[in-house]
Amino acid sequence: MSERLNGIEAFVAAVEAGNFALAAQRLGLTRSAVGKSVARLEARLGTRLFHRTTRSQSLTEDGQAYYERCRRALAELDAADAALEAGRLTPSGRLRITMPEVLGRVLVAPLLLELGAQYPELSFDAAFNDRRVDLVEEGLDLAIRSGPLDDSTALAARPMGHQWMGMFASPAYLAARGRPASLEALLAQASAHRFVGYVRDSGRPPWQFRDAKGQAVAFTPSSQFDFGCNSLEIAAMAAMQGAGIARLPVWLVREALDQGRLVRVFEEPQAFGYAVHAVWPHARAMPLKTRVLIDLLVERLVPALAVR
Known part of the structure; x- marks a missing residue:
């Protein structure tokens, strides 16, 4: 189900952005990841959704009909997400995060403690090591990663500097x-x-x-x-x-x-x-507990890393 939704979201983004490169920017993915996701969707459906040339892309007749239905379905999902999120005024729950040992301990851990003090209903499971883990497989909410990112349709990312x-x-x-x-x-x-x-x-x-x-x-x-x-x-x-x-x-x-x-x-x-990113499992609606931490990382981690 997750891969089906990822493929549909990439497809709709590619239609609305006009090309895979802009769709990738909107989704926080690479152009290659968007292209592969759409290709898998076409293979699953057994039909071509786009006419592609080296300079342009346009929807096929099947692609246009499929886009209209997908757009309505995603709009319903957005409405459901918004209704659920409206009932949450403060972040709560357990946030599971992994990060490089030294960068995490020195620069990120104080931010987690600050966030926990600000939101008492928010708790953390933090792992400090340089091992790259599979966020989806291990049930993690967020990772801080230093170095090149893997090409993945299952993950979204936000740059934090170098x-x-x-x-x-x-x-x-x-x-x-x-x-x-x-x-x-x-x-x-x-x-x-x-x-x-x-x-x-x-x-x-x-x-x-x-x-x-x-x-x-x-x-x-x-x-x-x-x-x-x-x-x-x-x-x-x-x-x-x-x-x-x-x-x-x-x-x-x-x-x-x-x-x-x-x-x-x-x-x-x-x-x-070495580029530093915040990485999380791709979803249409980011949980509030994850969003408040990413906002704090942008506010405090980005300037801490900016010094050359």
Whole structure:
């Protein structure tokens, strides 16, 4: 039933928006996800709903008749959602959320506590880990995700900004080892430096950069970090204590930068960051408990991540 409704909603949005790209923006999905959803709907119905060319799309005769019925059905669902929502004046119930460990604990957890104090009938189950879970399968209401999103018709998403990255070290370390003026200089002098890095169970992700033209550049310092760990906070602590150069989110070390315990090693031609999204199971009406949290994330998490 869920997939049937998803396909119908994507179809109606594509008709009313005029193309799949605009429909995707309205639904918070990718263009590919909308196209696949409509294709599955056509396969299930056994008929073509759109005439498509490289420059335009228009409804077939069957598509026009099906659209009229779907539009009326969705209007009834909207009316039912609105009637139910009108009876809810305050958020209530249990909100199940998952998020990356450090970002969640430092930036999101205080917002959950604040929201819980504001709405006593709202409670939370919060998981802090870097594992990506299936929201629908595990019955979760919301996830905060850092990095590329999977192409899914079952999920909707809202951008929250980026975790902007930088190269940082302690003043004492740079005074002793020298301060590279650029990534190219660091590459040339890599053997003279020590590196602190974040290590996942699956291995060491390379450090990502963008050159002056915006092209992606990856750098893996050495076969092993001089200090590797599975905690960004400990990596930041190690860098502050002079263990080496670390690639860290700017928001995480902002206080250490202000206090002079860390300095930025060099300015990058273009900032590199991992996109952060709030992700939730796609539905025509977002539950009030989810909406109030997303509104608070937009108000407070987005500016917290904006610093570069």
